[in-house]
Amino acid sequence: xxxxxxxxxxxxxxxxxxxxxxxxxxxxxxxxxxxxxxxxxxxxxxxxxxxxxxxxxxxxxxxxxxxxxxxxxxxxxxxxxxxxxxxxxxxxxxxxxxxxxxxxxxxxxxxxxxxxxxxxxxxxxxxxxxxxxxxxxxxxxxxxxxxxxxxxxxxxxxxxxxxxxxxxxxxxxxxxxxxxxxxxxxxxxxxxxxxxxxxxxxxxxxxxxxxxxxxxxxxxxxxxxxxxxxxxxxxxxxxxxxxxxxxxxxxxxxxxx
Amino acid sequence: xxxxxxxxxxxxxxxxxxxxxxxxxxxxxxxxxxxxxxxxxxxxxxxxxxxxxxxxxxxxxxxxxxxxxxxxxxxxxxxxxxxxxxxxxxxxxxxxxxxxxxxxxxxxxxxxxxxxxxxxxxxxxxxxxxxxxxxxxxxxxxxxxxxxxxxxxxxxxxxxxxxxxxxxxxxxxxxxxxxxxxxxxxxxxxxxxxxxxxxxxxxxxxxxxxxxxxxxxxxxxxxxxxxxxxxxxxxxxxxxxxxxxxxxxxxxxxxxxxxxxxxxxxxxxxxxxxxxxxxxxxxxxxxxxxxxxxxxxxxxxxxx
Ligand SMILES: Cc1cc2nc3c(=O)[nH]c(=O)nc-3n(C[C@H](O)[C@H](O)[C@H](O)COP(=O)(O)OP(=O)(O)OC[C@H]3O[C@@H](n4cnc5c(N)ncnc54)[C@H](O)[C@@H]3O)c2cc1C
Ligand SMILES: Nc1ncnc2c1ncn2[C@@H]1O[C@H](COP(=O)(O)O)[C@@H](O)[C@H]1O
Numbered sequence: 001x002x003x004x005x006x007x008x009x010x011x012x013x014x015x016x017x018x019x020x021x022x023x024x025x026x027x028x029x030x031x032x033x034x035x036x037x038x039x040x041x042x043x044x045x046x047x048x049x050x051x052x053x054x055x056x057x058x059x060x061x062x063x064x065x066x067x068x069x070x071x072x073x074x075x076x077x078x079x080x081x082x083x084x085x086x087x088x089x090x091x092x093x094x095x096x097x098x099x100x101x102x103x104x105x106x107x108x109x110x111x112x113x114x115x116x117x118x119x120x121x122x123x124x125x126x127x128x129x130x131x132x133x134x135x136x137x138x139x140x141x142x143x144x145x146x147x148x149x150x151x152x153x154x155x156x157x158x159x160x161x162x163x164x165x166x167x168x169x170x171x172x173x174x175x176x177x178x179x180x181x182x183x184x185x186x187x188x189x190x191x192x193x194x195x196x197x198x199x200x201x202x203x204x205x206x207x208x209x210x211x212x213x214x215x216x217x218x219x220x221x222x223x224x225x226x227x228x229x230x231x232x233x234x235x236x237x238x239x240x241x242x243x244x245x246x247x248x249x250x251x252x253x254x255x256x257x
Numbered sequence: 258x259x260x261x262x263x264x265x266x267x268x269x270x271x272x273x274x275x276x277x278x279x280x281x282x283x284x285x286x287x288x289x290x291x292x293x294x295x296x297x298x299x300x301x302x303x304x305x306x307x308x309x310x311x312x313x314x315x316x317x318x319x320x321x322x323x324x325x326x327x328x329x330x331x332x333x334x335x336x337x338x339x340x341x342x343x344x345x346x347x348x349x350x351x352x353x354x355x356x357x358x359x360x361x362x363x364x365x366x367x368x369x370x371x372x373x374x375x376x377x378x379x380x381x382x383x384x385x386x387x388x389x390x391x392x393x394x395x396x397x398x399x400x401x402x403x404x405x406x407x408x409x410x411x412x413x414x415x416x417x418x419x420x421x422x423x424x425x426x427x428x429x430x431x432x433x434x435x436x437x438x439x440x441x442x443x444x445x446x447x448x449x450x451x452x453x454x455x456x457x458x459x460x461x462x463x464x465x466x467x468x469x470x471x472x473x474x475x476x477x478x479x480x481x482x483x484x485x486x487x488x489x490x491x492x493x494x495x496x497x498x499x500x501x502x503x504x505x506x507x508x509x510x511x512x513x514x515x516x517x518x519x520x521x522x523x524x525x526x527x528x529x530x531x532x533x534x535x536x537x538x539x540x541x542x543x544x545x546x547x548x549x550x551x552x553x554x555x556x557x558x559x560x561x
Contacts, residue, residue, distance in 0.1 A: 013380050013510065014531050026383060041354075057471040096352075097361070112273045112381055120348075123379050126364040131352035140321065140425040143349040159318075160343045161267070164434030164488070164495045167318055170427045182482035193281035216389070222378060231537060242555040245526065253524045255446055255470065255503045256559075 003058045004112040005046040005080065006103060006130070007039040009071040010110040010123045023030065023094045024219045026123075035071045038118025041183040043150050046116045047079035052150065057081050061106065063099055064091040069202065076197035077189030083200065088207035096124070097216045107137060114155070115176040119144050122151035130178035141176040142169050146183050258317040258337040260287035261330060263303060265346045266317055268431065271299045271404075273340040278304065280336040281398055284369060287338055289414060292330055300412055301305040307413035314419075318346070321424035324353040327386070329418060331358055336393070344398035349532075351397050360490075361389035367402045381511045381535040400494075400517060435487055440472055440497075446472025447501045449478050449492055453508015454531065455550055457485040462552045463507055475510045495520035507548045511536025528552065 011017075011031040018027040043060065050056040060075040062068045063086040071081040075080030086102055087096070107115070111249075117130035121248050127143070134245035146166065153173055158166040159181050162239070189197070232248070249256045260282040260364035264275035274500030275291065279301075282289040290306040291325055294315050300307065310332045315322050327350075331339065339354060343365045368375040373386045374396060441447060450468040460480075467474035476486035478493060491500055496516040504522035508513060511527070511534055519525070520539055527540035528548045537543045544551060 011379070011477075013382070014534075017379060018380055026379065087284070095361075108427070125377065125380075126362070127311075127348040128352045128362055128364060132356055133350065135353055142426060158432065158494055159345065159349075159429075162494055164491070166432040166434075167468040168429040168432060170429060171425060175425075181478060197552075216359075216391050217363060217387055217389045219385050220373060220388050222383055223386075225381070225384055225538065227538070231540045233532065233537070233543045233545060235532075235541060237552045238546060238551045239558075241544055241546060241551060242558045245542065245555065246558060247505070247542060249524075249526075252559055253503050255472075255524075 001053055001056045001113045002111050003050060003059050004107060004115045005042050005058065005075065006064045006115070006117040007060055007061060007075055007119070008036040008069055008121045009033050010036045010121055013122055014239050017213055019063040019222055020069045023221055025222055026091055029237060031194050031246050033067060033070070035074055036121050038120055038122070040181040040186045040200050041181065043075045043078050043080065043117035044184045045179060045186075046114075048148055050079065054106055059084060060142065061086065061103060063094075063102060065089045065104060068223070072202060073197050074189060076200045076202070077194040078187060079193070081200065083202040084105065085202060085204045086210060087204050090207075095215050095217050096126045096132060097127035097222050098213060099209060100129045100136060101213045102207060103129070103133050104136035104211040106205065106210065107133070113173045114140065114150070117176070117178050119178040119180050121252050127178070131182070134176035137176070138177045139174050140169055141170060141173050141178065143178040144180045145177050148177065148182050150182065259286045259334060260289045260325070260338040261284065261334055261338055262289050262291050263327065263337040263339065263341045263347065264293040265342065265344065266292050266293065266295045266312055268317075269325050271295060271301060272385075273504045274344065274400065275405050276405045277340065277398060277400070278340050281333070281340060282331065282338070283401040283406055284403065285338065285372075290334060290336070292327055294326065295363070297415065300415070302408040302410055303413040303480040304409050304411050305413055307415050308418050309415050310418050316428060317429040319424050319426065320350050320353060321426060322420060322422050323350055324346065324357060325422045326418055327354050327421045329355045329420065334391050339393070339452070341395070341397045343399050345398075347397045351395050355395040358390065358393055358395065360393040360395050360536065362395040362397070363387050363389065364397050366396050366398045366474045367399045377513070381538075382508060382533065389494060399513065400453045435488050438487060440495055441473055441475055441490065441499045442490065444499065445501050446470045446503045447475050447499055447522075448472060448505040448507065449475040449477060449491070449509060449510030450486060450507055452479040453479040455549070457483070459549060462556075466505065466507075466552050466556045469556045470503070470505075472501070472503070506536050506540070507552060509536055510534050
């Protein structure tokens with residue numbers, strides 16, 4: 001069985017963000033990058049499925065500049081068999097329809113029976129690429145899964161809904177799944193596996209070879225939200241801060257007698 | 258401009274989020290029609306057309322079939338805007354419909370500036386104004402972003418719709434959230450642990466502060482996913498909704514899904530090393546500090 005998992009490289013969300021010169025995205029220099037959190041669960045689930053089946057070939061794919069190979073290598077160290085890097089220096093300006101189209105162009109004809117993506121990317125957060133990819137490949141897709149089991153050509157999964165309620169879903173493969181936080185417990189790559197990953201195939205494909213659609217939307221402006229200003233910011237020595245906070249709680253809330 | 262608004266049923270009930278869609282369409286100056294897979298027994302108050310597909314026949318969760326039904330209505334109505342809630346139903350269905358309509362989808366709209374939708378970036382740290390290049394736009398709206406309209410007492414004009422498609426995805430019912438344990442919704446004081454606590458041993462720091470304040474402790478989702486704290490203490494859209502007199506968020510960034518569960522708290526204190534963390538947007542007091550140093554000091558002073 002061929003399995004595909006899509007991963008995006010995103011900045012650490014605790015970074016100090018700046019806005020780029022064009023004012024259309026965050027400045028991508030001087031940031032620490034990592035695998036999109038939702039995609040870590042997708043990779044883990046893909047590796048577990050491969051381990052369950054034994055006879056399976058697991059491809060990890062990512063679109064982005066040269067440094068996304070680090071993220072692909074992490075997925076290889078977690079247990080993916082081969083990596084595909086769609087080389088695109090301009091990925092920051094791409095919209096979900098373009099990303100999904102490029103992945104679909106790569107995946108077409110390769111008979112992936114199961115495709116995993118994250119439910120959303122942490123930076124753009126559109127929650128579109130997975131479902132669009134499913135549509136483009138005419139596959140049924142199930143979003144926001146928090147449980148996955150596979151047997152005899154059928155996946156039995158749980159989708160998470162508001163309030164923590166879950167919907168039980170059954171679907172025959174080929175199918176696509178978008179992964180929610182907490183789907184599984186993500187493994188850490190071991191040192192031997194990191195070494196092994198270095199020898200795995202990592203194919204580079206230029207974005208131009210796969211992208212044949214025009215964008216359907218564009219960012220006109222990115223900005224920081226206006227500080228609403230009502231909140232008080234306290235900084236300084238912990239002991240002094242604690243005294244200040246206790247005084248505020250006594251004055252402003254009824255909870256400290 | 259015509260807008261088609263996609264209402265939702267959950268567990269046999271109409272969701273109130275339909276009114277947020279109506280409020281949004283009013284703000285956009287659009288002429289609205291509703292779409293619902295539901296039953297004639299529970300319909301929203303609405304002055305206009307409602308395209309109604311029978312839930313008994315088409316199912317509550319059946320995205321391929323619901324997509325087909327919406328495409329059918331869109332063909333007839335020719336809307337300029339198709340609007341969903343950014344909910345588990347909406348974010349699942351919207352891209353399918355956008356693809357079918359060859360339209361741009363703008364996800365999780367939180368505001369509209371001069372007709373241009375605004376969406377969050379990086380967990381709400383930044384915002385982006387997005388212009389569609391297609392005439393028809395599909396949007397999903399962040400819960401709570403657009404308020405509620407005046408709800409008319411009138412029933413909508415029902416237009417029945419149908420499809421023979423059955424779809425490849427089968428829905429086998431719901432599983433309730435794990436219950437039992439603590440009911441945070443009644444707590445007057447809640448101290449919550451976020452990923453910023455760093456390791457499971459530090460849950461104790463949070464629990465001690467909660468005890469010193471005479472309250473309960475809660476957690477954000479990653480702390481629960483990592484099994485450092487049990488699920489029935491999770492605060493947020495997929496956990497509990499709370500409204501205490503005092504909420505103390507320790508090492509919690511303030512993602513929308515967390516805020517949704519605690520923003521009705523009367524007084525919010527955030528303890529975070531990142532001065533720009535989005536939790537600062539709603540906190541009455543943001544203490545910029547390492548919780549591992551600050552919280553034990555605070556607890557000790559409170560115990561005196
Ligand atoms: C459909 C859906 C439903 C969801 N439902 C929920 C839900 O119900 N509840 C929920 O909480 N989340 C939910 N989430 C997840 C949500 O989007 C966020 O990922 C999550 O809330 C982040 O948790 P956090 O703030 O603890 O972690 P992070 O976002 O990682 O933030 C950690 C914070 O700790 C700070 N920090 C780090 N070290 C320290 C230190 N030493 N001292 C002080 N501060 C420190 C950092 O600056 C940062 O702000 C949901 C997501 C989705 C997509
Ligand atoms: N540049 C990319 N390369 C590979 N996969 C991606 C990329 N962008 C998004 N994805 C996948 O699509 C999912 C949803 O992303 P989004 O629609 O941006 O929220 C992510 O979790 C990834 O699995």
